[in-house]
Amino acid sequence: xxxxxxxxxxxxxxxxxxxxxxxxxxxxxxxxxxxxxxxxxxxxxxxxxxxxxxxxxxxxxxxxxxxxxxxxxxxxxxxxxxxxxxxxxxxxxxxxxxxxxxxxxxxxxxxxx
Amino acid sequence: xxxxxxxxxxxxxxxxxxxxxxxxxxxxxxxxxxxxxxxxxxxxxxxxxxxxxxxxxxxxxxxxxxxxxxxxxxxxxxxxxxxxxxxxxxxxxxxxxxxxxxxxxxxxxxxxxxxx
Numbered sequence: 001x002x003x004x005x006x007x008x009x010x011x012x013x014x015x016x017x018x019x020x021x022x023x024x025x026x027x028x029x030x031x032x033x034x035x036x037x038x039x040x041x042x043x044x045x046x047x048x049x050x051x052x053x054x055x056x057x058x059x060x061x062x063x064x065x066x067x068x069x070x071x072x073x074x075x076x077x078x079x080x081x082x083x084x085x086x087x088x089x090x091x092x093x094x095x096x097x098x099x100x101x102x103x104x105x106x107x108x109x110x111x112x113x
Numbered sequence: 114x115x116x117x118x119x120x121x122x123x124x125x126x127x128x129x130x131x132x133x134x135x136x137x138x139x140x141x142x143x144x145x146x147x148x149x150x151x152x153x154x155x156x157x158x159x160x161x162x163x164x165x166x167x168x169x170x171x172x173x174x175x176x177x178x179x180x181x182x183x184x185x186x187x188x189x190x191x192x193x194x195x196x197x198x199x200x201x202x203x204x205x206x207x208x209x210x211x212x213x214x215x216x217x218x219x220x221x222x223x224x225x226x227x228x229x
Contacts, residue, residue, distance in 0.1 A: 031215060042115065042203060043220035050215075088156065092216055098169025099211035100146070100158035101218055 002026040002093045006104035013112050018076040020107045022089030025070065029091040032065065033101065034074045037086045046074070046087075076109075084111045116140065117221035119204050125227045131192040134224045138185055138206030144168070145187040146207070146218060147179055151200040162187055163210045194228045201225050 003025045012018045024032065030051050035043040049056045049063045049072070056063045062075040076083055086106040093102050116139035126132055138145050147159040158171035162181035173179075176194075181187045191198060202225075205218040 031217075033217075035220070042117075042119075042222040043205075044115070045217065045219060048217065094212065095161075095169040097212065098144075098161045098163065099209070099213075099216050100161065100169055100171060101148075101205075102158070103156040105155050 002029075002091060002102040004089055004091055004102055004104035006087075006089050006107045008105065009108045009110070011110045011112065012079050014079060014081055016079055018074075018079045018083070018109055018111075020074045020076075020087050020089075020109065022072040022074075022104055023070055024072065024089070024091045024102075026091055026093055026102070027070065029093065031092045032063075032072050033090040033092070034061075034063065035088040035090060035103075037088065037106070039085075043088065079109075079111050081111045081113050084109055115219040115221060117204060117206050117219055119202075119221035119224050121224060122222065123225045123227070125229065126194060127229055128194055128196060130194050130228075131190065132194065132226065134189040134191070134202055134204075134226075136187045136189070136204030136206075136221060138187070138204075139219055142206035142208050142219075143185065144207040144209060144211055144216075145181055145185070146205040147173075147187070147189050148203040148205065148220075149200050150203060150223070156203075159189070161211055168211050191226070196228050199226055199228045 118137040159173040161169040209216040
């Protein structure tokens, strides 16, 4: 079955880079996603990567995918206090007639000023 | 703003009661998904509808049901509520039916349900 695992907590200083790691199990996953959840808010889609790509860059965000090891990472450059949130890794999982997202438990990112 | 609207934001009710959560998808999106977020279970997929038809079902309790109306808004009905049903319920929408390779889901702000 599908399973996504993430480290639970990361603390960095403002201006440093943050790297959040994720492993997934479903080798048929074609898209992998990163979502951000701020306190009391919904899930904001940050970025996604197609499984035939190794890397995707979007402004301060860099996603790296190692398909062989089923490892995904999100790097946030020049981390700011506003980046403090919970970050979720998710894989898409096909079902018989539909699709669902399978989420990790989330990584709490704390940015110290 | 994701474009997905959920109401109400908060709901407080008692055990044994029934509630209805409402979701309006982004303009043009035909698929609606419901997810439950709780401290012990994390984010769990409940159910997907596409253009009014149920497409996929997750670990949704028999006490819970959903539907999608012709105007594409969706409602999640929770009945015989228990303390353990207290959670954040998210709706997401997508332009895809779910079988496509690319299926980007956009989430609403959620409804926080407290069962006392």
